[in-house]
Amino acid sequence: MRTFEYLKPTSLKEALELLERYGEKAKLVAGGTDVMVLWKKRAISPEYLISLRNVPELNFVAYDGGLKIGAATPLRTIELSPEIREHFPVITDAVSNLGSVQVRNSGTMGGNICNAAPSADSAPPMLVLGAKVAISGPDGERSVPITEFFRGPSKTVVGPREIVTHFSVPRPQPNTGAAYWKHTRRKAMDLPILGVACLISFQDDMKTCSAASIALGVAAPTPMRAYKAEAFLAGKIIDEATLDEAGAIAASEGSPRTTIRGSAWYRTEMIRVLVKRTGMMCRDRAKGAAGR
């Protein structure tokens, strides 16, 4: 009979020990919204599943100006967090249309990021926010900037004996707005054709960009930053024309593929459109935040 042993550690230490003991025979599972489906489809057949649902060190949201999100925190908890909605709405944008309520009640941000799909909705916001990924292993803890976390489709820097524990987001600069746009045929239960996150910090005039970051999903083998477009925006007055130019530069940085969801040509065009759209949202949100 095809089955597995389902292990439920209740501490990070215990989870790491189990991973050490069973090695390649084991697979980590958080919410199971991907792992259980892969198992049912016979794409994976681990002897042991190590569940991270009951590990308290991995399940939390902590805000103190900056933000920490435990890797096994359900996406629904993140979606409903009033602090994240107020201070990091770019994260709320991404998680509130990821899957469905049912999927978000089980699925976690750690699972979404560690699967390293080019389409992971939570990746572009974390990329523009300059998040760091905390990883624990037998040799202790390390922290990796999320810009260096992805190594290819389904590939990350996480070692076979390591567990991602949380994501930390630094306190944003003053006068900052950020937004994510998931471009899909329907909002829920669909992967993005393209995902664009933009973050813009303004000088005190609330018009001049002091720093920008732009991240693209489904535009390359991994979620990516558009560094040239960011550099172009620094020091510029933010308006539609400038953002249009930044969008064109970002489009030249992506290398999207043609897939069933959209052609490479269409995705490239939409990078331009959505950089402009999210850039304008950044401006409105920065003003809103400054007005509080």
Added chain:
Amino acid sequence: MKRTIRFTVNGNVAEVEVLPHWNLLRVLREELWLTGAKQGCGEGECGACTVLVDGAPVNACIYPVLEVEGKNVLTIEGLMGEDGRLHPLQEAFLEKAGVQCGFCTPGMIMSAKALLDMNPDPTEAEIRHAIAGNMCRCTGYVQIVESIRRAAELLAGDGSSGKE
């Protein structure tokens, strides 16, 4: 290797022998004979298997049953009152014709229940967001949205004003 787990279903304690790879839906339907929740896609896409675990809607078809140990599960069967009366959500789905073939209905109603528990007076947009993970191939959703709105009215106690 079978293991015995214990959890609460619709207010009653259930003790079931399970295999580790079983999902919650299999146990509800084939061990406990609670066949209200349906198996549609089996992959967490369609929402026909939606039940509430500690008040939160989940896709039971991909929910590892060993995670339900000690938790509280509510299925469509648990909505009925002790005297056999239908829940206001069920009444509203009948009144507003939110049911055609009925296959999606148990999941749809459980998603609606979770919504109304958290937000007793939802807008149409909030209703559509809450049931985005429940597919219906018959109704086109309009009557379902109306049914959930109607249920909100019934639960708020202004049920008598709804005669049209």
